[in-house]
Amino acid sequence: MKKSSGPRRGRPALALALISSLLLVAAACGSGGGTSGSTSGSSSANASKCGLGNGQKATGAPLTLGAIVTKQPGTDFTGITGMTQAYFSCVNDNGGINGRPIKYIVETEQTDPQQVAALATKLIDDDKVLAIVGSTSLIDCAVNHTLYEQRGFNVIVAGVPFACFSTPNIAAVNMGPYYSSEGAAQYLVSLGVKTMVVAGANVPGGDHDISGVTAIAQANHIPSKGAFLENVPISDAAGIAVKLTQAAGDGGGVVLNFTPPEGLKILQAAEQQGLIDKVKWAWSTPGNDASVVQALGPAWNGKLGVNAELNLVDSTGPDNALYQKITKQYAPTIPLGSFGQMGFVAADIITHTLLGLPDSQLTAQGVNAAIRQIKNFKTDILCKPWYFGDLQQHVPNNADRTVVPQNHVFVQKQGCFDIAPLQGNNLDTIRQTEKSQGLNGT
Template sequence: MRTPATMSAVVALAATASMALAACSEPVEEGTPGITDDTVTIGTHQPLSGEAAAGYASISAATSAYFAYVNANGGINGRQIEYLVKDDAYDPVDTQSAVTDLVEGEEVFAIVNGLGTPTHSSVLDYVDEEGVPDLFISSGSRVWNQPHVYPNTFGFNAEYVTEGAALAQYALDRQPDARVCVLGQADDYGDGILEGVETVLGGNEIAEVQTYLASDADITDQIGRLMAAECEVNILGTINGFTAMAIGTAAQLGWSPQWYVSSSGADYPTLVQYLGEETGPALLEGMVSVNYLPFSPDSDWVALFTQINDEYNGGAPFTANTVFGMSAGYLFAEALAAAGEEPTRESLIAAVESGELLGNGIVPLSYSDDNHAGYQTVGIATIEDGVQDYEGTTYNVNVGQVTEVEAAPVPLENAGIPQG
């Protein structure tokens, strides 16, 4: 027989169970992934190993160093930036595993500066479907600039078509009668460079076109065919390793044409590393390339990034990749600052599309709700006496039209730390 005491206990237990059930049935309010009161966690995929590592592994290290500098100076809106770097060895299969872990395992706020056209293409749809901001992709493919298809995706590099057109225009302006040829990677990278050259010269005016696979160990046949075509200007859509392979192979064949190289494969210190300190500088002398970031020796940005590299990156070799990595980091910090004191993924995208982000390039960026491309203006750089620097010619490329413009470098402000 139940006593009043036991009856009371049963009632109390039932009431407790009822309250717990009600609590379980109510939706639990969750915060923005990757955001806490004092941290912002973002991620990226990079080739830290494999054939592309020698040319690109230094990029994420430079970005990490820039974020360490920002964090040491109070962060952005009081939050520290945690940057998770996953190695994908420049292999799309590994990219998929890395990015899935970042999105589902680490629950990052955004993917930032994921590197590579074939690699990032393999996760583009996935990141979009997950609603994760996909910012400042380290590739010049035009695929990233489809805001009505991929509303959260933004490029960073100048598009390959832009670079190809600018290199061809410079060749036409300086050597109008030269036989121009193209060597490109057999994917969207090489295709974009070739398309840009064709917009300026026309397909019939290109003396020879050769391609290579990123897995190729030798391109002697391709270089031999360019040589047989008597090419005088070779425009390259190549990553650093294959730029060095092309120039080195030509030298072995006793051939010395003019080399015009896209920004992704034209980093002078990296190329010297591939070609060797004894022969590299001589082989690279006079090489023409394009860029859009501040790597001139007298740039205030370079001075700051050199200081950051020495203090937060262990004094690693300072290259154009250092500038690239820190510039991408700066742009994310600028976007995060503009996203507000309580950032959400929606406010981050709105900040990028606002048109107020400037970046730190030779001209301000111009993102908008209908333009998710990175830089559309590039400057011509040359190597002279072992120094790679802008020579003063700057081209804007818009819908296939190449126009020479004045550079308008974004000035360094507030010690390179964006303010909200």
């Protein structure tokens, strides 16, 4: 059973029964029985379920939550908020939050700071959201973290810029491109690469997102041969593939940090030009996506290490099994992948927090106070229990895996490992606080 020291509601295991697959999905959303650090071979006797799991539509007064998400050419994170919405739809079909449905307002943005600031104010002041959950934006954290601090909002995101991981009122279910790219570089170090090169999207904060790769290379006395920012959508994937492999040289390593469609362009171009075996390849977490591995041919088997901040998308723990079922029933157009898992985990956390609160605390003040108290939230999708806690910087997801393609599916290459502490990445301090406050059982 999932456990958290924040407000929670007890969750009986589902009895085994012969029911249709539709009813199985409808009765299955929002509660888990996994343990931290599970792999694709893990399982549990406790099934996960949506909310109350009673198969009855919620009809009471809605509880309103909100999110801000980037959607623009070359960068589209709406699969994350789409999965959060799908989870809430399943909850609403299963009794809601003690009879009250969740209303989810998602605002899309195009990296305009004034627009993003206005959207946060709208959600808080006009829409009267109780909490902000599942936001995934290139600039929201940087633009709005001061507002969230001033208004007492503890925001659960899928983080992108470093401000999502270095401010007191925002905690992410993922570790973001900076830490994930660092993890991808750690994988290349383990392969003994002679040099290292990194390329990422030319978006706000993109230079910092890939800076950890250079730092990992330097810490391991590996020559860094370049850090490149590429405009997205990518229009010359072949040219980029040649540039990166030439810069790295034979026996070098290349780290990619792009969304699934853009990174896939580079890999397919590399295959077309016979460049796969010229270097060792790695990709940050967005590459852990079914659309990617299904598109890669057998030539890539075992030759691309993807840093997976979340479990294998076909892992069999109860939470990930529920994620797969909800996707099939409520969001069939969203590919199975890390982005969808991020949206699922964010929704799972807030749902269980809301279910544990009395009606008198279902206010913005009450809900955000409860979010701050979340710790030891276990799910088989993450390597370690998740927490919010009282910290100046938040990186609760700071250990992950490496997966590699094998005949159109990803398989685990490296089990859960810690992202390396570096100067300026706060991980030493964060892990010390985890232990002193008992935030994740470490």
